[in-house]
Every structure is written in structure tokens, then in C-alpha cells.
Amino acid sequence: MSGRDAAGRGEPGIWLGIVLYRNPTQELERLWTSLQWNRDAVGAPGFRVTWLDNSPDDSLRTVVTRLDARADYRYSGQNLGFGGAHNRLMAEAFGTPGVRHYICVNPDGVLHPYCVRELVHAADRMPDTGLVEARLFPDEHPKPYDPVTGETPWCSGCVLLVTRKLHARAGGFDERFFMYCEDVDLSWRARALGLSVRVAPAARVHHYTVTREESPLRERMVRRSAALLGAKYGNATFMRDRLREYSALGGEPFAVPEVVNPGWRLSRIAEFGHHLEFARRRW
Amino acid sequence: MNAMPEEVATSDAPERLTAFVLSRVRAGAVVCLVGEAKPLAAALRAHGCDVREQPGPAWTRPEGTEPSHVVLTGDAVSHVLTGGLEVLRQEAPRAEVLFHLRNAGSARALLETWLGTAPVRAGISEQGMLRRLSDAGYRIAHREVLPGASGSTALAADAEQALRALLAQLSVSTQVEEGLYAIVPEAPARALEQGLLSVVLLHDPRASAAMLDEALFALACQEQQPLELLLAAPEDSDLSAAEASLERYAKLGTFQPRVVRAPAGDLYAAALRQARGQYLALLDARCLVYPRHYAHLVQALQGSSAAWAVARSFRTEWASSAGAMPYVRAKVPFPLGEQLEVQHLTLHPELVHVLVIDRTRIGPFPLTGVGQGGIGDLPVRLGALFVPVFLGGIASCEVRGPCMAPGGGAASASSDPWLLRRVSAWTAAVVQTREEALLAREFRHRLVDGVNARLHSIPWIHDTLRALADRLKLDRTP
Numbered sequence: 001m002s003g004r005d006a007a008g009r010g011e012p013g014i015w016l017g018i019v020l021y022r023n024p025t026q027e028l029e030r031l032w033t034s035l036q037w038n039r040d041a042v043g044a045p046g047f048r049v050t051w052l053d054n055s056p057d058d059s060l061r062t063v064v065t066r067l068d069a070r071a072d073y074r075y076s077g078q079n080l081g082f083g084g085a086h087n088r089l090m091a092e093a094f095g096t097p098g099v100r101h102y103i104c105v106n107p108d109g110v111l112h113p114y115c116v117r118e119l120v121h122a123a124d125r126m127p128d129t130g131l132v133e134a135r136l137f138p139d140e141h142p143k144p145y146d147p148v149t150g151e152t153p154w155c156s157g158c159v160l161l162v163t164r165k166l167h168a169r170a171g172g173f174d175e176r177f178f179m180y181c182e183d184v185d186l187s188w189r190a191r192a193l194g195l196s197v198r199v200a201p202a203a204r205v206h207h208y209t210v211t212r213e214e215s216p217l218r219e220r221m222v223r224r225s226a227a228l229l230g231a232k233y234g235n236a237t238f239m240r241d242r243l244r245e246y247s248a249l250g251g252e253p254f255a256v257p258e259v260v261n262p263g264w265r266l267s268r269i270a271e272f273g274h275h276l277e278f279a280r281r282r283w
Numbered sequence: 284m285n286a287m288p289e290e291v292a293t294s295d296a297p298e299r300l301t302a303f304v305l306s307r308v309r310a311g312a313v314v315c316l317v318g319e320a321k322p323l324a325a326a327l328r329a330h331g332c333d334v335r336e337q338p339g340p341a342w343t344r345p346e347g348t349e350p351s352h353v354v355l356t357g358d359a360v361s362h363v364l365t366g367g368l369e370v371l372r373q374e375a376p377r378a379e380v381l382f383h384l385r386n387a388g389s390a391r392a393l394l395e396t397w398l399g400t401a402p403v404r405a406g407i408s409e410q411g412m413l414r415r416l417s418d419a420g421y422r423i424a425h426r427e428v429l430p431g432a433s434g435s436t437a438l439a440a441d442a443e444q445a446l447r448a449l450l451a452q453l454s455v456s457t458q459v460e461e462g463l464y465a466i467v468p469e470a471p472a473r474a475l476e477q478g479l480l481s482v483v484l485l486h487d488p489r490a491s492a493a494m495l496d497e498a499l500f501a502l503a504c505q506e507q508q509p510l511e512l513l514l515a516a517p518e519d520s521d522l523s524a525a526e527a528s529l530e531r532y533a534k535l536g537t538f539q540p541r542v543v544r545a546p547a548g549d550l551y552a553a554a555l556r557q558a559r560g561q562y563l564a565l566l567d568a569r570c571l572v573y574p575r576h577y578a579h580l581v582q583a584l585q586g587s588s589a590a591w592a593v594a595r596s597f598r599t600e601w602a603s604s605a606g607a608m609p610y611v612r613a614k615v616p617f618p619l620g621e622q623l624e625v626q627h628l629t630l631h632p633e634l635v636h637v638l639v640i641d642r643t644r645i646g647p648f649p650l651t652g653v654g655q656g657g658i659g660d661l662p663v664r665l666g667a668l669f670v671p672v673f674l675g676g677i678a679s680c681e682v683r684g685p686c687m688a689p690g691g692g693a694a695s696a697s698s699d700p701w702l703l704r705r706v707s708a709w710t711a712a713v714v715q716t717r718e719e720a721l722l723a724r725e726f727r728h729r730l731v732d733g734v735n736a737r738l739h740s741i742p743w744i745h746d747t748l749r750a751l752a753d754r755l756k757l758d759r760t761p
Contacts, residue, residue, distance in 0.1 A: 030504075030535055033534050033535055034535075036534075037531055110503075110504055110535070112500055113531060137497070137500070137501070137571075138497075138500075138501045138504075138571040138572070138573055138681065139571075139573060139681075140611060142614075147602070147610035201607070201608035201610075202607060202608050204497070204500070206500065206501070206504045206574075208504075208573055208574050210573075210677060282611065282612065282613060282614075283611075283613045283614040283615070
């Protein structure tokens with residue numbers, strides 16, 4: 001691994017965290033191949049990869065260690081959820097001196113060879129960086145961003161760089177979001193703290209979900225998380241609408257979250273006028 | 284149909300063959316003459332050639348020096364072309380083979396046979412000959428043809444023109460009445476590999492390396508298997524970055540990469556000759572293909588008898604950006620609607636990059652344009668003869684570029700092809716178009732009325748909109 005940290009402790013300044021849950025072998029093989037491209041790219045920073053497995057058993061250990069005999073694989077023993085699992089890895093990463101950035105990596109993506117390099121480059125370009133996301137490829141997300149600065153209303157968690165500064169000031173993901181919308185929430189909190197939330201257009205991750213099979217479970221989880229987001233940011237109407245959809249999709253009843261007043265800093269940033277997009281679309 | 288004896292070729296054919304052969308040989312050439320042709324033999328000897336005469340119609344290896352040229356005459360032409368090319372190639376592997384062919388598959392011959400005004404023309408068609416050359420491992424080094432004359436049948440001129448045009452669209456060879464050919468050995472064409480998709484990506488040196496890299500990255504993540512990717516590039520272009528990308532992405536194990544080098548004008552044709560797949564797609568660096576695009580198109584072909592399938596796509600418009608990467612301003616789906624209309628084929632030339640062809644279902648249809656090597660009018664030419672399967676729904680690929688009006692970059696068809704469709708299909712399309720036009724008019728009228736109702740307090744706008752609404756109402760009245 002190249003590009004040790006400035007402190008010279010031999011620990012890379014960049015950590016990649018991959019949260020697993022019963023992933024197909026081929027998916028992990030493709031991801032691992034693309035991580036190799038990123039290590040080999042000209043000018044690429046060194047990075048460490050940690051796998052945290054939320055699956056019901058640790059059978060993926062065999063797959064991961066076959067890909068990399070020295071892999072840092074951990075079995076969580078329970079499903080911590082997306083945010084919970086990344087929070088544990090993030091806490092460890094930023095507890096290590098010299099680590100500047102933590103990058104969440106979805107295991108069903110394939111990283112373009114320059115993805116990590118460009119993410120880090122974009123993050124280091126401005127001092128107020130909180131989050132930097134990779135551009136989804138080939139069908140990029142239609143939410144807007146500034147073509148010069150990359151500023152965007154929120155960042156996707158698919159491949160997401162979190163800076164040490166953000167972690168120190170905002171903490172990680174809100175673990176009440178088991179999956180979905182935790183990235184929107186973290187983005188809004190980062191912006192409320194005056195940190196920038198940006199897209200790095202040159203950092204691309206192949207991740208296409210538009211035509212994947214419909215999953216009622218996934219649709220329910222999205223609505224449940226969205227309802228929580230509405231409650232957290234004081235939008236009772238949005239919360240009720242999402243709960244109605246959740247119920248129509250056959251979701252089990254759960255304790256309805258309390259609608260709270262988030263304060264003016266968060267209120268002026270939260271955007272609920274675009275259904276589940278949380279920003280106007282470019283197309 | 285009963286084949287009749289070979290008709291007498293046009294009276295000057297022997298003289299033209301003699302002139303043709305003399306133009307291809309030098310003094311000292313060893314020429315093997317298969318078939319009776321005394322005047323030609325004498326002319327060759329006078330030209331300084333070493334002539335070996337054989338009675339034909341079969342080729343037999345002559346004693347002595349290997350011939351540099353083999354000339355087929357009379358019955359030997361059909362005899363050797365239909366059953367003796369492999370032996371000829373084996374026994375005279377460096378010889379150029381020269382012959383005259385009266386095309387049994389010319390449009391004129393076919394029409395006259397259909398109309399009963401002439402017997403079936405005996406011998407081999409040019410199309411059949413081309414196929415035999417490909418199978419046996421020959422290519423045409425030189426070809427001089429006489430086009431067939433029109434207006435010679437018992438049909439009205441426009442009907443004959445339409446029939447001839449349709450035949451020409453399917454096979455250019457039907458327009459050849461007779462020809463003089465020089466063929467040379469090359470590697471035999473390989474049979475198409477069943478189930479394989481060949482994607483030909485044309486490298487335009489003007490396209491940025493980043494664009495090409497993205498196109499290759501998207502192709503590397505295709506779900507369709509098996510897939511071979513042919514990167515076709517002009518001979519003098521720098522492919523170092525692209526080849527590095529190919530090598531890297533091939534490690535995903537999703538495609539077999541190949542690079543085809545050829546002169547710019549022959550690039551597509553060269554790539555198509557090397558493509559081994561039953562299924563064929565044509566791209567350039569502007570295209571981004573979503574992961575299931577080809578899988579869905581191939582499935583559509585496997586589930587139907589269609590010769591080609593095409594999907595809805597995005598025209599991705601880049602804004603002039605101050606950033607380092609192009610900024611996508613908009614993605615506009617095309618073609619719209621649930622049916623692929625004939626007009627779409629001319630309106631959206633980019634369709635050439637979002638289709639898959641089943642090459643086992645198009646016969647001798649020419650995939651590259653006549654005499655230009657391009658593919659700009661391929662959707663129109665294909666659609667004129669073969670009804671495609673259209674995958675509506677969500678767009679599954681992109682054609683990227685600076686903002687332009689739909690059809691703004693259109694390469695119109697080099698010809699105005701004839702359409703092969705049932706009258707009922709044509710009528711249904713016209714009816715549908717009329718209904719959509721009426722609906723659109725009704726919609727406009729309601730929209731204008733709605734806006735008018737909101738703006739009635741501003742007199743001049745109110746008057747203008749009122750007048751517009753009235754015009755639309757009048758327009759709607761049958």
C-alpha cells in the first residue's frame with residue numbers, strides 16, 4: 001500500500017469501510033477488483049479497507065479472505081444497520097491518529113479507477129469540507145450540484161467521504177435510521193454546521209438501481225426512514241404522508257416518531273418539497 | 284423452376300474479360316487458363332505470359348511453376364466458384380483468380396423470371412459468389428461491374444422501381460448485371476458464434492480520452508454474457524490510454540476485448556468482418572450503456588422473430604461548464620411513445636447506437652452504407668425492411684453531447700429507402716397519429732383556457748389568449 005500518513009506511523013490517512021449483508025460472491029469480487037484499480041491509479045493515496053459483516057452468519061469471511069488473505073474482516077454478530085455499522089468503523093478510524101478521511105463504500109458498487117483519488121482530492125481542495133460523494137454512474141443522480149464547486153443539497157451514502165472535521169463536530173450517522181435517509185440527515189446536519197457537502201464529478205462509482213427488482217421490504221424501509229426524517233425536522237405532513245405509504249405497502253405498525261422542532265439552522269436547510277428526492281431534479 | 288442453359292453473355296464480354304486480364308498481369312506471369320478461350324490465351328502469350336491451358340470446367344494443378352494467376356472462363360466460373368474454391372486455394376495459394384460473372388441474382392433477371400418473360404438465369408449469383416468467397420477464404424481485390432438497366436419489364440415504371448429498390452436495399456448485388464472480378468486468398472471467415480454479442484465501439488480521435496474511458500467502464504459492467512468488445516480505431520490514432528482502460532476493465536471478466544485497426548473509411552466494415560457474434564451492437568465514445576441494456580435487447584430478440592431490437596434512450600445534454608467534468612443539464616428520453624414510428628428512424632439517427640441486430644436474420648443486408656463505410660442511415664435502412672422490437676419504458680442507455688435540438692445532429696438517410704410494410708400496419712400508424720394530434724390540440728385548448736381564466740384581469744393578455752383559444756377551437760372542428 002502506498003501513501004502513508006504524514007505522521008509516518010505507516011497507517012494510511014484514508015480508511016474505506018464496507019458493510020456487508022449476505023452479498024453475492026461475484027459482487028464482492030467485482031468490488032475488490034475495482035479497489036485494486038484504485039490502489040494502482042497514478043497519484044492515488046494509500047488506503048486501508050475494513051469489512052464489517054452484518055449478515056446472520058460469518059460465511060462471507062471465506063469469500064473476503066479469498067480475495068485478500070490479509071483482509072481486515074470483522075463479524076458484527078448482529079445486523080447493526082447501515083449507519084450503525086459505519087459509525088463503529090468511523091469511530092475506530094478517527095480514533096487512529098493520522099486518519100484524515102473515512103469513506104463509506106457500498107458493496108454493490110464498482111469503483112472507477114480514480115474514484116478514491118478524486119474523492120480525496122476534492123475533499124482536500126477546500127478547508128470546510130464535511131462530506132464528498134462519488135458521482136453515481138452511468139445514470140447519475142438528478143439532484144443538482146454546482147458545476148464549479150460541486151456543492152449539492154445532500155450526499156448519497158453509496159460511496160461517501162466523511163472528513164475528520166465533520167465526524168468531530170456532527171458525529172456519524174443517526175442510528176435511528178436503520179437504512180435509507182441517514183445520508184440525507186447527515187448532509188443536512190453538516191450544512192447546518194457550516195461544512196460543505198459536495199459531489200466530486202470525477203469520482204465515479206458504477207451503481208445502478210433504477211431497474212432492480214421491486215422489493216416491498218425495501219420500499220417500506222425507505223418510507224419508514226423518510227417518516228423519521230420528517231419527524232426529526234418538524235415536518236408532520238411529510239411524516240404522515242410517508243407513514244400512509246408505509247402502511248399501504250403492508251408495513252407493520254411501529255411507534256410513530258415524535259415530531260420535534262429542530263431549530264432554525266436545520267429548518268432552513270431541510271427540503272421536503274420533492275417527495276423522496278429531497279431536492280429538485282435536473283431532469 | 285427449371286434452370287435453363289447459360290444465356291449468351293453480352294457480346295463484348297470476352298473482349299472485356301481479355302482487357303481486364305491483361306490489365307492485371309505483367310509480362311512473365313504464369314497464367315493458368317481454365318476453360319476454352321483461345322483468343323485470350325493468344326493475347327496473354329503476346330503479352331509475354333507463360334500460359335497453361337486447361338479444358339475445364341474443373342481446376343487441376345498444372346505441372347511446373349505455381350501459377351501467379353488463374354483465369355476462369357465459360358462453365359469453369361460456376362463450377363469452380365460453387366465447388367472448387369477450397370482446392371484452388373490450397374493448390375495455388377498465391378494466385379490471383381480472375382473471372383467474368385453474369386449475375387444470376389440481378390434484379391433484372393429476377394423480375395423477368397417472376398414475370399415469366401425470361402427463363403431462370405443459370406449460374407451463380409453475385410451474392411452467392413461473395414458468400415462462397417468468404418467461406419472459402421478469398422476476398423475481392425478488384426471488381427468492375429455493369430449495373431442493370433431499368434424499365435425493361437412488363438411492369439409500370441414506378442412499380443418496377445419500387446421492387447428493384449427493395450431488392451437493392453436487401454442486397455446491393457441485385458443491382459449488378461455482370462462483373463469482372465479479381466480475388467485473392469485471405470483467412471476464411473469464421474461462422475457466427477451463437478449467443479455471442481459483439482459490441483463494436485468506434486474510436487473517434489476527436490473524442491476525449493475521459494469519454495472513451497467512461498464508455499468502456501459502462502460496457503465492463505454489462506450483465507449480458509457472453510460479450511466481445513471490439514474497439515475499432517483508425518490506423519494512426521493513439522490508443523495507449525484506451526488500451527490501458529481495456530486491459531484494466533477486462534479484469535472484471537465480463538467481456539473479451541479486441542482492437543481492430545483499419546483506415547478511417549473502412550473502420551466499421553473492418554470491425555464487422557472481425558465481429559464473431561450472432562448479435563451485434565454499434566457504439567461510439569458518446570454512449571453510456573446501463574447494465575441491463577443489452578441483456579434486455581437480446582432477450583427481446585430471442586423471444587421474437589424480429590431481426591433487430593431497439594430501446595428507449597436518453598439524449599444527455601451537457602451544459603458548457605466551468606468545471607473540469609461535463610455538467611449534465613438535462614436528459615431527454617427518445618423516442619417517445621409506446622410505438623416506434625417510422626419517423627423516429629430519421630428523427631433520431633442516434634438510434635444506431637441503441638440497437639442490437641441478430642445477424643442470422645438479416646441475410647445479405649449491408650450493415651455499412653454503400654460506398655461510404657458509414658452507418659448513419661442504418662436505422663432507416665434496417666427499419667425499411669425489418670420491423671424491430673421496441674423496448675419502451677425506462678431509458679437504458681445514453682448518447683451524450685452538447686445541447687442540441689432533437690434531430691439537430693441528424694445524418695439523414697443517404698437514399699430515400701422504400702418501406703416494406705403491410706397496408707394495415709401503415710393505416711394503423713396514420714390513424715394513431717391523427718388521434719394523437721387531436722388529443723394534443725384538445726390539451727392545448729384547455730391549457731390556454733385555463734391560463735386565460737387566471738389572467739382575465741390583464742386586458743391585452745386576456746384578448747390575446749381568447750383569440751388563441753378561439754383559433755384552436757376552430758382548428759379542432761372537423
